[in-house]
Amino acid sequence: MEIIILPTPADVARTAADAIEEQVRRGPSVLGLATGSTPLGTYQELIERHRTGGLSFAQAQAFLLDEYVGLPSAHPQSYHSVIRDEFTASVDFGGDAVHGLDGMAEDPQAEAEQYEARIAAAGGVDLQILGIGTDGHVGFNEPMSSLGSRTRIKTLTRQTRQDNARFFDHADDVPDHVLTQGLGTIREARHLLLLAMGEAKAEAIAAAVEGPVAAICPASALQLHPHVSVLVDEAAASRLAHRDYYTDTFGRKPAWQGL
Secondary structure, eight states, X not given: OEEEEESSHHHHHHHHHHHHHHHHHTSSEEEEEOOSSTTHHHHHHHHHHHHHHOOOOTTEEEEESEEETTOOTTXXXXXXXXXXXXXXXXXXXXXXXXXXXXXXXXXXXHHHHHHXXXXXXXXXXXXXXXXXXXXXXXXTBOTTOOTTOOSEEEEOOHHHHHHHGGGSSSGGGSOSEEEEOOHHHHTTSSEEEEEEOSGGGHHHHHHXXXXXXXXXXXXXXXXXXXXXXXXXETTTTTTOTTHHHHHHHHHTOOGGGOO
16 A cells, blocks of 8 residues: 655646556556545546547446435436536547446346446456545445445445535435445455545544554555555645655655556
8 A cells, every 4th residue: 555645635636647547548448436526636637638638538448436326327416427427428438338336226236246247347447546435434335344345235324424415405315325336346456546635534544544454444444455546635644643654655666666
């Protein structure tokens, strides 16, 4: 796990976009896309590189991390709609290249199993973008989720529903349940890119990267992965005990090594 402390959220967005661009320019790629406010700057950076720098996603596929149960894909807060509006409709993904879970599936467990099969059939995810919740969740793997969990239905905590209420007209409109990739599923991606900005994420980041691997902080499971890049701004890094070490090692990292 590499911890990269950057001055500002804009620096986090640019550095994340650099890693994604490098992956996409290598050839056909499978990306894992997250929603929420954290990756917005990264998506905006990628859109600009597509428009002005010739960055193409025509050979890429994408899989979404999660979806609300009970929201049709046309609902403005379904993650199918959000990722289209915030990113994929502004670049050149193929018409059937962006895959998401069906929040209206009659059998959510069958939908989860089929989604796992679709990821496997695509060859697995090359690079997975992740945010982190204030309680340490990734995807919608809430505290006490199994560290080996697969895609499944989950009940959201009150904290997560409160955090997401800003995206809805009323707090009561936030669904109680979601379909989410599990921690075991996420850890099968070849490169994990965890982004965090702001003081509100500082405690979760410290627990995830310096605390014990424990279900109470689902993001701590990422310590078990061989290739994780954690990109944080100064505020999100404020509770890290070893920040001087992270800054020193990143500053002396060979350029050829990349992220």
